Amino acid sequence: MSSERVISIYGPGLLGGSVALAVLERMPGVQVRFWARRDSAEKQIRARGIEAEFFTDAAAAAAGASLIILCTPVETMPGLGASIAGADLAKDCLVTDVGSVKGGVVRALEPVLGARFIGSHPMAGSEKTGIEVARADLFENAACLLTPTTATLPESLERLRGFWKALGCRILEFGPDEHDEKVARISHLPHMMAVVTTLAALRGDPEAIACVAGGFRDTTRVAAGDPGLWTGIAMGNRPALISRLKEAACTLSELVSLLERADESALRQFLAEAKALRDTVRPLPSKP
Amino acid sequence: MSSERVISIYGPGLLGGSVALAVLERMPGVQVRFWARRDSAEKQIRARGIEAEFFTDAAAAAAGASLIILCTPVETMPGLGASIAGADLAKDCLVTDVGSVKGGVVRALEPVLGARFIGSHPMAGSEKTGIEVARADLFENAACLLTPTTATLPESLERLRGFWKALGCRILEFGPDEHDEKVARISHLPHMMAVVTTLAALRGDPEAIACVAGGFRDTTRVAAGDPGLWTGIAMGNRPALISRLKEAACTLSELVSLLERADESALRQFLAEAKALRDTVRPLPSKP
Numbered sequence: 001m002s003s004e005r006v007i008s009i010y011g012p013g014l015l016g017g018s019v020a021l022a023v024l025e026r027m028p029g030v031q032v033r034f035w036a037r038r039d040s041a042e043k044q045i046r047a048r049g050i051e052a053e054f055f056t057d058a059a060a061a062a063a064g065a066s067l068i069i070l071c072t073p074v075e076t077m078p079g080l081g082a083s084i085a086g087a088d089l090a091k092d093c094l095v096t097d098v099g100s101v102k103g104g105v106v107r108a109l110e111p112v113l114g115a116r117f118i119g120s121h122p123m124a125g126s127e128k129t130g131i132e133v134a135r136a137d138l139f140e141n142a143a144c145l146l147t148p149t150t151a152t153l154p155e156s157l158e159r160l161r162g163f164w165k166a167l168g169c170r171i172l173e174f175g176p177d178e179h180d181e182k183v184a185r186i187s188h189l190p191h192m193m194a195v196v197t198t199l200a201a202l203r204g205d206p207e208a209i210a211c212v213a214g215g216f217r218d219t220t221r222v223a224a225g226d227p228g229l230w231t232g233i234a235m236g237n238r239p240a241l242i243s244r245l246k247e248a249a250c251t252l253s254e255l256v257s258l259l260e261r262a263d264e265s266a267l268r269q270f271l272a273e274a275k276a277l278r279d280t281v282r283p284l285p286s287k288p
Numbered sequence: 289m290s291s292e293r294v295i296s297i298y299g300p301g302l303l304g305g306s307v308a309l310a311v312l313e314r315m316p317g318v319q320v321r322f323w324a325r326r327d328s329a330e331k332q333i334r335a336r337g338i339e340a341e342f343f344t345d346a347a348a349a350a351a352g353a354s355l356i357i358l359c360t361p362v363e364t365m366p367g368l369g370a371s372i373a374g375a376d377l378a379k380d381c382l383v384t385d386v387g388s389v390k391g392g393v394v395r396a397l398e399p400v401l402g403a404r405f406i407g408s409h410p411m412a413g414s415e416k417t418g419i420e421v422a423r424a425d426l427f428e429n430a431a432c433l434l435t436p437t438t439a440t441l442p443e444s445l446e447r448l449r450g451f452w453k454a455l456g457c458r459i460l461e462f463g464p465d466e467h468d469e470k471v472a473r474i475s476h477l478p479h480m481m482a483v484v485t486t487l488a489a490l491r492g493d494p495e496a497i498a499c500v501a502g503g504f505r506d507t508t509r510v511a512a513g514d515p516g517l518w519t520g521i522a523m524g525n526r527p528a529l530i531s532r533l534k535e536a537a538c539t540l541s542e543l544v545s546l547l548e549r550a551d552e553s554a555l556r557q558f559l560a561e562a563k564a565l566r567d568t569v570r571p572l573p574s575k576p
Contacts, residue, residue: 196562223565250488
Protein backbone atom coordinates (compact mmCIF):
# COMPACT_ATOMS: atom_id res chain seq x y z
CA MET A 1 0.00 0.00 0.00
CA SER A 2 1.59 3.26 -1.12
CA SER A 3 1.82 6.20 1.27
CA GLU A 4 1.11 8.52 -1.68
CA ARG A 5 -2.35 9.97 -2.44
CA VAL A 6 -1.90 12.29 -5.39
CA ILE A 7 1.21 12.23 -7.61
CA SER A 8 1.65 15.24 -9.85
CA ILE A 9 3.93 14.74 -12.84
CA TYR A 10 5.36 17.79 -14.62
CA GLY A 11 6.20 17.00 -18.24
CA PRO A 12 4.37 14.21 -20.10
CA GLY A 13 7.35 12.83 -22.07
CA LEU A 14 9.06 9.42 -22.08
CA LEU A 15 9.98 9.61 -18.39
CA GLY A 16 6.86 11.38 -17.08
CA GLY A 17 4.60 9.11 -19.12
CA SER A 18 6.43 6.01 -17.90
CA VAL A 19 6.12 7.16 -14.25
CA ALA A 20 2.36 7.61 -14.78
CA LEU A 21 1.91 4.19 -16.41
CA ALA A 22 3.96 2.51 -13.65
CA VAL A 23 2.06 4.30 -10.83
CA LEU A 24 -1.33 3.39 -12.29
CA GLU A 25 -0.24 -0.24 -12.66
CA ARG A 26 1.54 -0.64 -9.32
CA MET A 27 -0.09 1.77 -6.85
CA PRO A 28 -3.83 1.16 -6.84
CA GLY A 29 -5.82 4.08 -5.40
CA VAL A 30 -3.15 6.68 -6.13
CA GLN A 31 -4.38 9.56 -8.28
CA VAL A 32 -2.19 10.88 -11.11
CA ARG A 33 -1.98 14.46 -12.38
CA PHE A 34 -0.06 15.85 -15.35
CA TRP A 35 1.18 19.37 -15.88
CA ALA A 36 2.32 20.48 -19.33
CA ARG A 37 3.14 23.88 -20.79
CA ARG A 38 0.81 23.35 -23.73
CA ASP A 39 -2.86 22.33 -23.89
CA SER A 40 -2.09 20.03 -26.80
CA ALA A 41 -0.29 17.60 -24.48
CA GLU A 42 -3.62 16.46 -23.01
CA LYS A 43 -4.60 14.74 -26.24
CA GLN A 44 -1.36 12.72 -26.32
CA ILE A 45 -1.89 11.64 -22.70
CA ARG A 46 -5.44 10.49 -23.47
CA ALA A 47 -4.16 8.69 -26.58
CA ARG A 48 -2.05 6.49 -24.27
CA GLY A 49 -5.18 5.70 -22.23
CA ILE A 50 -3.73 7.30 -19.09
CA GLU A 51 -6.32 8.36 -16.51
CA ALA A 52 -5.00 11.62 -15.10
CA GLU A 53 -6.13 15.14 -14.27
CA PHE A 54 -4.51 17.63 -16.64
CA PHE A 55 -3.20 21.15 -15.81
CA THR A 56 -1.32 23.91 -17.58
CA ASP A 57 -1.16 26.02 -14.37
CA ALA A 58 1.93 24.89 -12.41
CA ALA A 59 0.62 26.04 -9.00
CA ALA A 60 -2.81 24.43 -9.48
CA ALA A 61 -1.18 21.11 -10.45
CA ALA A 62 0.81 21.19 -7.19
CA ALA A 63 -2.01 22.07 -4.78
CA GLY A 64 -2.72 19.21 -2.35
CA ALA A 65 -0.37 16.69 -4.09
CA SER A 66 1.61 14.32 -1.86
CA LEU A 67 4.43 13.88 -4.41
CA ILE A 68 5.49 16.19 -7.23
CA ILE A 69 7.88 14.85 -9.88
CA LEU A 70 9.57 17.21 -12.34
CA CYS A 71 10.10 15.34 -15.62
CA THR A 72 10.91 18.38 -17.74
CA PRO A 73 14.29 19.41 -19.23
CA VAL A 74 16.74 20.43 -16.47
CA GLU A 75 16.86 24.09 -17.54
CA THR A 76 13.10 24.54 -16.83
CA MET A 77 13.30 23.30 -13.24
CA PRO A 78 14.22 26.54 -11.42
CA GLY A 79 11.19 28.33 -12.91
CA LEU A 80 8.82 25.45 -12.11
CA GLY A 81 10.25 25.20 -8.59
CA ALA A 82 9.38 28.84 -7.93
CA SER A 83 5.77 28.36 -9.13
CA ILE A 84 5.39 25.24 -7.00
CA ALA A 85 6.82 26.99 -3.91
CA GLY A 86 4.05 29.56 -4.21
CA ALA A 87 1.25 26.95 -4.46
CA ASP A 88 -1.14 25.68 -1.78
CA LEU A 89 1.06 22.67 -0.93
CA ALA A 90 -0.01 19.73 1.25
CA LYS A 91 1.83 19.60 4.56
CA ASP A 92 3.61 16.33 3.67
CA CYS A 93 4.25 17.27 0.03
CA LEU A 94 7.59 16.04 -1.37
CA VAL A 95 9.10 17.34 -4.59
CA THR A 96 11.60 15.43 -6.71
CA ASP A 97 12.77 15.36 -10.32
CA VAL A 98 14.24 12.92 -12.85
CA GLY A 99 16.94 15.22 -14.27
CA SER A 100 20.35 14.01 -15.43
CA VAL A 101 22.23 16.78 -13.59
CA LYS A 102 21.85 17.56 -9.91
CA GLY A 103 24.28 20.18 -8.54
CA GLY A 104 22.59 23.15 -10.23
CA VAL A 105 19.06 21.82 -9.73
CA VAL A 106 19.55 21.22 -6.01
CA ARG A 107 21.18 24.64 -5.55
CA ALA A 108 18.23 26.24 -7.35
CA LEU A 109 15.40 24.30 -5.69
CA GLU A 110 16.50 23.84 -2.07
CA PRO A 111 16.39 27.60 -1.32
CA VAL A 112 12.77 27.85 -2.54
CA LEU A 113 11.40 24.42 -1.59
CA GLY A 114 13.56 23.64 1.47
CA ALA A 115 13.61 20.06 2.74
CA ARG A 116 10.59 19.20 0.56
CA PHE A 117 12.97 18.78 -2.37
CA ILE A 118 15.19 15.71 -2.86
CA GLY A 119 16.72 14.99 -6.25
CA SER A 120 16.18 11.68 -8.07
CA HIS A 121 17.79 10.36 -11.21
CA PRO A 122 16.39 7.07 -12.48
CA MET A 123 18.97 5.68 -14.95
CA ALA A 124 16.42 4.80 -17.60
CA GLY A 125 15.63 6.35 -20.92
CA SER A 126 16.05 5.92 -24.61
CA GLU A 127 17.34 7.77 -27.64
CA LYS A 128 13.64 8.12 -28.44
CA THR A 129 11.50 10.75 -26.75
CA GLY A 130 7.82 11.43 -26.09
CA ILE A 131 4.92 9.80 -24.27
CA GLU A 132 4.33 7.61 -27.35
CA VAL A 133 7.31 5.43 -26.30
CA ALA A 134 6.57 5.51 -22.51
CA ARG A 135 6.36 2.08 -20.81
CA ALA A 136 5.17 0.94 -17.38
CA ASP A 137 8.31 -1.23 -17.00
CA LEU A 138 10.86 1.45 -17.99
CA PHE A 139 12.25 1.61 -14.42
CA GLU A 140 12.35 -2.14 -13.77
CA ASN A 141 15.90 -3.05 -12.64
CA ALA A 142 17.20 0.47 -13.29
CA ALA A 143 19.49 2.18 -10.80
CA CYS A 144 17.83 5.26 -9.26
CA LEU A 145 20.35 7.78 -7.91
CA LEU A 146 18.98 9.89 -5.02
CA THR A 147 20.82 13.03 -3.95
CA PRO A 148 19.96 13.88 -0.34
CA THR A 149 21.70 16.84 1.33
CA THR A 150 22.24 17.86 4.97
CA ALA A 151 18.79 19.49 4.79
CA THR A 152 17.04 16.20 3.92
CA LEU A 153 14.73 14.63 6.55
CA PRO A 154 15.29 10.86 7.01
CA GLU A 155 11.56 10.08 6.82
CA SER A 156 11.24 12.00 3.53
CA LEU A 157 14.20 10.15 2.07
CA GLU A 158 12.69 6.84 3.15
CA ARG A 159 9.38 7.74 1.45
CA LEU A 160 11.19 8.64 -1.77
CA ARG A 161 13.18 5.38 -1.68
CA GLY A 162 9.92 3.45 -1.26
CA PHE A 163 8.36 5.23 -4.25
CA TRP A 164 11.18 4.35 -6.68
CA LYS A 165 11.49 0.81 -5.32
CA ALA A 166 7.78 0.33 -6.04
CA LEU A 167 8.55 1.28 -9.66
CA GLY A 168 11.24 -1.45 -9.80
CA CYS A 169 14.43 0.57 -9.16
CA ARG A 170 17.49 -0.24 -7.07
CA ILE A 171 18.49 2.79 -4.97
CA LEU A 172 21.93 4.42 -4.80
CA GLU A 173 22.64 7.64 -2.88
CA PHE A 174 25.18 10.40 -3.56
CA GLY A 175 25.65 14.06 -2.73
CA PRO A 176 24.52 16.27 -5.68
CA ASP A 177 28.06 17.09 -6.86
CA GLU A 178 29.25 13.51 -6.44
CA HIS A 179 26.22 12.46 -8.50
CA ASP A 180 27.22 14.82 -11.29
CA GLU A 181 30.75 13.44 -11.30
CA LYS A 182 29.46 9.81 -11.50
CA VAL A 183 27.00 10.50 -14.32
CA ALA A 184 29.62 12.48 -16.25
CA ARG A 185 31.57 9.19 -16.22
CA ILE A 186 28.90 6.67 -17.05
CA SER A 187 26.29 8.65 -18.99
CA HIS A 188 27.37 12.06 -20.29
CA LEU A 189 30.86 10.97 -21.44
CA PRO A 190 29.56 7.87 -23.31
CA HIS A 191 26.88 10.03 -24.94
CA MET A 192 29.41 12.56 -26.21
CA MET A 193 31.81 9.80 -27.32
CA ALA A 194 29.01 8.23 -29.38
CA VAL A 195 28.49 11.65 -31.00
CA VAL A 196 32.22 12.11 -31.69
CA THR A 197 32.47 8.56 -33.10
CA THR A 198 29.54 9.15 -35.45
CA LEU A 199 31.05 12.41 -36.73
CA ALA A 200 34.60 11.03 -37.10
CA ALA A 201 33.27 7.95 -38.92
CA LEU A 202 30.80 9.55 -41.31
CA ARG A 203 31.47 13.28 -41.81
CA GLY A 204 34.06 12.55 -44.50
CA ASP A 205 32.22 9.59 -46.06
CA PRO A 206 28.48 9.42 -45.30
CA GLU A 207 28.15 6.47 -47.71
CA ALA A 208 30.24 4.23 -45.45
CA ILE A 209 26.94 3.78 -43.57
CA ALA A 210 26.05 1.00 -46.06
CA CYS A 211 28.64 -1.23 -44.36
CA VAL A 212 27.53 -0.86 -40.72
CA ALA A 213 27.06 -3.83 -38.43
CA GLY A 214 26.10 -4.32 -34.79
CA GLY A 215 29.26 -2.72 -33.39
CA PHE A 216 28.64 0.67 -34.98
CA ARG A 217 24.92 0.44 -34.28
CA ASP A 218 25.39 -0.07 -30.54
CA THR A 219 28.43 2.18 -30.08
CA THR A 220 26.62 5.16 -31.64
CA ARG A 221 22.97 4.44 -30.73
CA VAL A 222 22.64 7.31 -28.25
CA ALA A 223 23.99 9.83 -30.79
CA ALA A 224 20.48 9.72 -32.28
CA GLY A 225 19.19 11.30 -29.04
CA ASP A 226 17.46 14.68 -28.92
CA PRO A 227 20.04 17.48 -29.50
CA GLY A 228 18.07 20.04 -27.44
CA LEU A 229 17.74 17.77 -24.42
CA TRP A 230 21.44 16.84 -24.49
CA THR A 231 22.53 20.45 -24.96
CA GLY A 232 20.77 21.21 -21.66
CA ILE A 233 22.34 18.24 -19.90
CA ALA A 234 25.87 19.02 -21.15
CA MET A 235 25.56 22.72 -20.27
CA GLY A 236 24.26 21.77 -16.81
CA ASN A 237 27.21 19.47 -16.11
CA ARG A 238 29.94 21.37 -17.93
CA PRO A 239 32.88 21.19 -15.50
CA ALA A 240 32.56 17.44 -14.78
CA LEU A 241 31.92 16.64 -18.44
CA ILE A 242 34.89 18.71 -19.64
CA SER A 243 37.19 16.83 -17.19
CA ARG A 244 35.97 13.48 -18.48
CA LEU A 245 36.33 14.52 -22.14
CA LYS A 246 39.87 15.72 -21.45
CA GLU A 247 40.67 12.38 -19.86
CA ALA A 248 39.20 10.65 -22.93
CA ALA A 249 41.42 12.85 -25.13
CA CYS A 250 44.51 11.73 -23.15
CA THR A 251 43.45 8.08 -23.36
CA LEU A 252 42.88 8.44 -27.11
CA SER A 253 46.29 9.98 -27.57
CA GLU A 254 47.83 7.10 -25.54
CA LEU A 255 46.20 4.70 -28.04
CA VAL A 256 47.35 6.64 -31.12
CA SER A 257 50.87 6.75 -29.77
CA LEU A 258 51.11 2.99 -29.15
CA LEU A 259 49.67 2.30 -32.61
CA GLU A 260 52.20 4.70 -34.16
CA ARG A 261 55.10 2.89 -32.56
CA ALA A 262 53.40 -0.48 -33.44
CA ASP A 263 53.70 -1.62 -29.83
CA GLU A 264 51.66 -4.80 -30.08
CA SER A 265 52.06 -5.91 -26.49
CA ALA A 266 51.08 -2.47 -25.09
CA LEU A 267 48.03 -2.47 -27.39
CA ARG A 268 46.97 -5.90 -26.15
CA GLN A 269 47.37 -4.69 -22.56
CA PHE A 270 45.34 -1.53 -23.30
CA LEU A 271 42.50 -3.61 -24.79
CA ALA A 272 42.69 -6.13 -21.95
CA GLU A 273 42.44 -3.37 -19.32
CA ALA A 274 39.28 -2.03 -20.98
CA LYS A 275 37.80 -5.51 -21.25
CA ALA A 276 38.42 -6.19 -17.55
CA LEU A 277 36.60 -2.96 -16.61
CA ARG A 278 33.76 -3.53 -19.10
CA ASP A 279 33.29 -7.09 -17.81
CA THR A 280 32.28 -5.67 -14.40
CA VAL A 281 28.98 -4.38 -15.85
CA ARG A 282 26.37 -6.63 -14.38
CA PRO A 283 24.33 -8.58 -16.93
CA LEU A 284 20.76 -7.47 -17.52
CA PRO A 285 18.32 -9.71 -15.65
CA SER A 286 16.66 -11.96 -18.21
CA LYS A 287 12.99 -11.23 -18.85
CA PRO A 288 10.63 -13.75 -17.28
CA MET B 289 20.95 -25.76 -55.64
CA SER B 290 24.43 -24.72 -54.59
CA SER B 291 27.33 -25.01 -57.04
CA GLU B 292 29.55 -26.05 -54.09
CA ARG B 293 30.40 -29.68 -53.28
CA VAL B 294 32.81 -29.55 -50.36
CA ILE B 295 33.29 -26.43 -48.21
CA SER B 296 36.36 -26.45 -46.02
CA ILE B 297 36.29 -24.04 -43.07
CA TYR B 298 39.55 -23.11 -41.35
CA GLY B 299 38.98 -22.08 -37.75
CA PRO B 300 35.96 -23.40 -35.82
CA GLY B 301 35.10 -20.19 -33.90
CA LEU B 302 32.04 -17.94 -33.89
CA LEU B 303 32.32 -17.14 -37.61
CA GLY B 304 33.53 -20.53 -38.86
CA GLY B 305 30.94 -22.33 -36.75
CA SER B 306 28.17 -20.05 -37.99
CA VAL B 307 29.20 -20.62 -41.64
CA ALA B 308 29.03 -24.40 -41.03
CA LEU B 309 25.62 -24.22 -39.35
CA ALA B 310 24.26 -21.98 -42.13
CA VAL B 311 25.66 -24.21 -44.93
CA LEU B 312 24.22 -27.39 -43.38
CA GLU B 313 20.83 -25.69 -42.99
CA ARG B 314 20.67 -23.93 -46.38
CA MET B 315 22.76 -26.00 -48.83
CA PRO B 316 21.55 -29.58 -48.74
CA GLY B 317 24.06 -32.06 -50.16
CA VAL B 318 27.10 -29.84 -49.53
CA GLN B 319 29.76 -31.51 -47.39
CA VAL B 320 31.45 -29.49 -44.63
CA ARG B 321 35.04 -29.85 -43.39
CA PHE B 322 36.77 -28.12 -40.50
CA TRP B 323 40.45 -27.48 -40.04
CA ALA B 324 41.80 -26.47 -36.62
CA ARG B 325 45.30 -26.19 -35.22
CA ARG B 326 44.46 -28.36 -32.22
CA ASP B 327 42.83 -31.79 -31.97
CA SER B 328 40.73 -30.62 -29.04
CA ALA B 329 38.59 -28.47 -31.38
CA GLU B 330 36.91 -31.59 -32.77
CA LYS B 331 35.09 -32.22 -29.49
CA GLN B 332 33.64 -28.68 -29.48
CA ILE B 333 32.43 -29.10 -33.07
CA ARG B 334 30.73 -32.39 -32.19
CA ALA B 335 29.20 -30.77 -29.09
CA ARG B 336 27.35 -28.37 -31.43
CA GLY B 337 26.02 -31.36 -33.39
CA ILE B 338 27.80 -30.28 -36.58
CA GLU B 339 28.38 -33.06 -39.11
CA ALA B 340 31.78 -32.32 -40.58
CA GLU B 341 35.06 -34.02 -41.42
CA PHE B 342 37.82 -32.79 -39.14
CA PHE B 343 41.50 -32.09 -40.02
CA THR B 344 44.55 -30.66 -38.32
CA ASP B 345 46.61 -30.89 -41.55
CA ALA B 346 45.99 -27.71 -43.57
CA ALA B 347 46.86 -29.26 -46.96
CA ALA B 348 44.70 -32.36 -46.38
CA ALA B 349 41.70 -30.18 -45.42
CA ALA B 350 42.07 -28.29 -48.71
CA ALA B 351 42.42 -31.28 -51.06
CA GLY B 352 39.46 -31.53 -53.45
CA ALA B 353 37.39 -28.81 -51.74
CA SER B 354 35.34 -26.50 -53.98
CA LEU B 355 35.38 -23.60 -51.51
CA ILE B 356 37.89 -22.87 -48.73
CA ILE B 357 37.00 -20.23 -46.11
CA LEU B 358 39.65 -18.91 -43.74
CA CYS B 359 37.93 -18.02 -40.44
CA THR B 360 41.10 -17.68 -38.37
CA PRO B 361 42.71 -14.49 -36.98
CA VAL B 362 44.09 -12.29 -39.80
CA GLU B 363 47.72 -12.77 -38.76
CA THR B 364 47.53 -16.56 -39.39
CA MET B 365 46.29 -16.21 -42.98
CA PRO B 366 49.62 -15.87 -44.86
CA GLY B 367 50.90 -19.13 -43.31
CA LEU B 368 47.66 -21.01 -44.02
CA GLY B 369 47.59 -19.62 -47.58
CA ALA B 370 51.02 -21.11 -48.25
CA SER B 371 49.98 -24.56 -46.98
CA ILE B 372 46.81 -24.45 -49.06
CA ALA B 373 48.72 -23.39 -52.20
CA GLY B 374 50.81 -26.55 -51.86
CA ALA B 375 47.79 -28.88 -51.53
CA ASP B 376 46.10 -31.07 -54.13
CA LEU B 377 43.49 -28.43 -55.00
CA ALA B 378 40.37 -29.05 -57.11
CA LYS B 379 40.48 -27.27 -60.47
CA ASP B 380 37.57 -24.96 -59.59
CA CYS B 381 38.65 -24.42 -55.97
CA LEU B 382 38.01 -20.89 -54.64
CA VAL B 383 39.58 -19.55 -51.46
CA THR B 384 38.13 -16.73 -49.37
CA ASP B 385 38.32 -15.49 -45.80
CA VAL B 386 36.19 -13.58 -43.28
CA GLY B 387 38.90 -11.28 -41.93
CA SER B 388 38.30 -7.68 -40.83
CA VAL B 389 41.31 -6.34 -42.75
CA LYS B 390 41.98 -6.91 -46.43
CA GLY B 391 44.95 -4.97 -47.88
CA GLY B 392 47.62 -7.09 -46.19
CA VAL B 393 45.72 -10.37 -46.60
CA VAL B 394 45.16 -9.86 -50.34
CA ARG B 395 48.81 -8.80 -50.85
CA ALA B 396 49.94 -11.97 -49.01
CA LEU B 397 47.52 -14.47 -50.59
CA GLU B 398 47.20 -13.35 -54.23
CA PRO B 399 50.86 -14.11 -55.02
CA VAL B 400 50.52 -17.70 -53.70
CA LEU B 401 46.91 -18.51 -54.60
CA GLY B 402 46.46 -16.30 -57.67
CA ALA B 403 42.91 -15.69 -58.91
CA ARG B 404 41.60 -18.49 -56.66
CA PHE B 405 41.60 -16.01 -53.78
CA ILE B 406 38.95 -13.32 -53.32
CA GLY B 407 38.55 -11.60 -49.94
CA SER B 408 35.20 -11.56 -48.07
CA HIS B 409 34.22 -9.68 -44.96
CA PRO B 410 30.77 -10.51 -43.62
CA MET B 411 29.87 -7.69 -41.20
CA ALA B 412 28.62 -10.01 -38.47
CA GLY B 413 30.07 -11.00 -35.16
CA SER B 414 29.79 -10.44 -31.47
CA GLU B 415 31.90 -9.41 -28.49
CA LYS B 416 31.64 -13.12 -27.60
CA THR B 417 33.85 -15.69 -29.29
CA GLY B 418 33.87 -19.44 -29.87
CA ILE B 419 31.76 -22.04 -31.63
CA GLU B 420 29.55 -22.20 -28.51
CA VAL B 421 27.89 -18.93 -29.60
CA ALA B 422 27.78 -19.74 -33.36
CA ARG B 423 24.34 -19.41 -35.00
CA ALA B 424 22.97 -20.45 -38.40
CA ASP B 425 21.33 -17.02 -38.82
CA LEU B 426 24.41 -14.92 -37.93
CA PHE B 427 24.74 -13.64 -41.52
CA GLU B 428 21.04 -12.94 -42.12
CA ASN B 429 20.71 -9.32 -43.33
CA ALA B 430 24.41 -8.61 -42.74
CA ALA B 431 26.43 -6.67 -45.30
CA CYS B 432 29.18 -8.84 -46.84
CA LEU B 433 32.04 -6.80 -48.30
CA LEU B 434 33.86 -8.56 -51.17
CA THR B 435 37.26 -7.28 -52.33
CA PRO B 436 37.90 -8.34 -55.93
CA THR B 437 41.07 -7.14 -57.67
CA THR B 438 42.12 -6.85 -61.31
CA ALA B 439 43.18 -10.53 -61.08
CA THR B 440 39.64 -11.68 -60.15
CA LEU B 441 37.68 -13.74 -62.68
CA PRO B 442 34.06 -12.58 -63.13
CA GLU B 443 32.67 -16.13 -62.84
CA SER B 444 34.56 -16.72 -59.57
CA LEU B 445 33.23 -13.45 -58.16
CA GLU B 446 29.70 -14.41 -59.18
CA ARG B 447 30.07 -17.80 -57.41
CA LEU B 448 31.30 -16.10 -54.23
CA ARG B 449 28.41 -13.59 -54.32
CA GLY B 450 25.99 -16.50 -54.65
CA PHE B 451 27.52 -18.27 -51.66
CA TRP B 452 27.16 -15.30 -49.28
CA LYS B 453 23.69 -14.43 -50.61
CA ALA B 454 22.62 -18.00 -49.81
CA LEU B 455 23.73 -17.33 -46.21
CA GLY B 456 21.49 -14.23 -46.08
CA CYS B 457 24.00 -11.43 -46.81
CA ARG B 458 23.67 -8.32 -48.97
CA ILE B 459 26.78 -7.88 -51.11
CA LEU B 460 28.95 -4.74 -51.39
CA GLU B 461 32.23 -4.63 -53.34
CA PHE B 462 35.36 -2.56 -52.77
CA GLY B 463 39.05 -2.72 -53.63
CA PRO B 464 41.08 -4.15 -50.69
CA ASP B 465 42.48 -0.76 -49.59
CA GLU B 466 39.15 1.00 -50.00
CA HIS B 467 37.64 -1.79 -47.86
CA ASP B 468 40.19 -1.14 -45.11
CA GLU B 469 39.40 2.59 -45.16
CA LYS B 470 35.60 1.91 -44.90
CA VAL B 471 35.92 -0.58 -42.04
CA ALA B 472 38.34 1.71 -40.20
CA ARG B 473 35.43 4.19 -40.20
CA ILE B 474 32.53 1.97 -39.30
CA SER B 475 34.07 -0.89 -37.34
CA HIS B 476 37.64 -0.37 -36.10
CA LEU B 477 37.16 3.27 -35.02
CA PRO B 478 33.93 2.53 -33.06
CA HIS B 479 35.64 -0.44 -31.41
CA MET B 480 38.58 1.68 -30.24
CA MET B 481 36.27 4.51 -29.13
CA ALA B 482 34.31 2.02 -26.99
CA VAL B 483 37.62 0.98 -25.42
CA VAL B 484 38.70 4.59 -24.82
CA THR B 485 35.27 5.45 -23.35
CA THR B 486 35.41 2.51 -20.95
CA LEU B 487 38.89 3.47 -19.74
CA ALA B 488 38.14 7.21 -19.42
CA ALA B 489 34.92 6.44 -17.53
CA LEU B 490 36.12 3.77 -15.13
CA ARG B 491 39.92 3.82 -14.70
CA GLY B 492 39.68 6.54 -12.04
CA ASP B 493 36.50 5.22 -10.40
CA PRO B 494 35.67 1.54 -11.09
CA GLU B 495 32.77 1.75 -8.63
CA ALA B 496 30.87 4.13 -10.89
CA ILE B 497 29.85 0.94 -12.71
CA ALA B 498 27.01 0.55 -10.17
CA CYS B 499 25.20 3.45 -11.86
CA VAL B 500 25.31 2.25 -15.47
CA ALA B 501 22.26 2.24 -17.72
CA GLY B 502 21.54 1.31 -21.33
CA GLY B 503 23.61 4.16 -22.81
CA PHE B 504 26.88 3.00 -21.26
CA ARG B 505 26.04 -0.64 -21.89
CA ASP B 506 25.54 -0.14 -25.63
CA THR B 507 28.24 2.46 -26.19
CA THR B 508 30.91 0.23 -24.64
CA ARG B 509 29.60 -3.28 -25.46
CA VAL B 510 32.31 -4.13 -27.97
CA ALA B 511 35.07 -3.16 -25.50
CA ALA B 512 34.42 -6.58 -23.95
CA GLY B 513 35.70 -8.18 -27.17
CA ASP B 514 38.75 -10.43 -27.32
CA PRO B 515 41.96 -8.35 -26.84
CA GLY B 516 44.11 -10.74 -28.88
CA LEU B 517 41.76 -10.75 -31.86
CA TRP B 518 41.45 -6.96 -31.85
CA THR B 519 45.19 -6.45 -31.46
CA GLY B 520 45.60 -8.37 -34.73
CA ILE B 521 42.89 -6.35 -36.48
CA ALA B 522 44.27 -2.98 -35.31
CA MET B 523 47.86 -3.91 -36.24
CA GLY B 524 46.64 -5.11 -39.64
CA ASN B 525 44.85 -1.82 -40.38
CA ARG B 526 47.21 0.61 -38.64
CA PRO B 527 47.46 3.49 -41.14
CA ALA B 528 43.70 3.78 -41.80
CA LEU B 529 42.87 3.33 -38.11
CA ILE B 530 45.41 5.94 -36.99
CA SER B 531 43.90 8.48 -39.46
CA ARG B 532 40.42 7.84 -38.09
CA LEU B 533 41.57 8.09 -34.47
CA LYS B 534 43.32 11.38 -35.24
CA GLU B 535 40.14 12.69 -36.81
CA ALA B 536 38.25 11.57 -33.69
CA ALA B 537 40.81 13.45 -31.54
CA CYS B 538 40.17 16.64 -33.57
CA THR B 539 36.40 16.20 -33.28
CA LEU B 540 36.73 15.64 -29.53
CA SER B 541 38.83 18.76 -29.17
CA GLU B 542 36.21 20.72 -31.17
CA LEU B 543 33.61 19.54 -28.58
CA VAL B 544 35.78 20.41 -25.56
CA SER B 545 36.43 23.84 -26.99
CA LEU B 546 32.77 24.68 -27.54
CA LEU B 547 31.91 23.44 -24.05
CA GLU B 548 34.72 25.55 -22.58
CA ARG B 549 33.38 28.69 -24.20
CA ALA B 550 29.81 27.57 -23.25
CA ASP B 551 28.65 28.00 -26.84
CA GLU B 552 25.18 26.52 -26.50
CA SER B 553 24.10 27.04 -30.07
CA ALA B 554 27.30 25.49 -31.51
CA LEU B 555 26.84 22.52 -29.15
CA ARG B 556 23.26 22.02 -30.31
CA GLN B 557 24.47 22.17 -33.94
CA PHE B 558 27.25 19.64 -33.21
CA LEU B 559 24.77 17.21 -31.64
CA ALA B 560 22.26 17.77 -34.44
CA GLU B 561 24.89 17.03 -37.12
CA ALA B 562 25.73 13.72 -35.42
CA LYS B 563 22.03 12.84 -35.07
CA ALA B 564 21.41 13.51 -38.77
CA LEU B 565 24.28 11.17 -39.72
CA ARG B 566 23.29 8.50 -37.18
CA ASP B 567 19.68 8.60 -38.40
CA THR B 568 20.86 7.31 -41.80
CA VAL B 569 21.61 3.86 -40.32
CA ARG B 570 18.94 1.63 -41.69
CA PRO B 571 16.71 0.00 -39.09
CA LEU B 572 17.21 -3.71 -38.43
CA PRO B 573 14.57 -5.78 -40.20
CA SER B 574 12.09 -6.99 -37.60
CA LYS B 575 12.24 -10.71 -36.89
CA PRO B 576 9.36 -12.66 -38.39
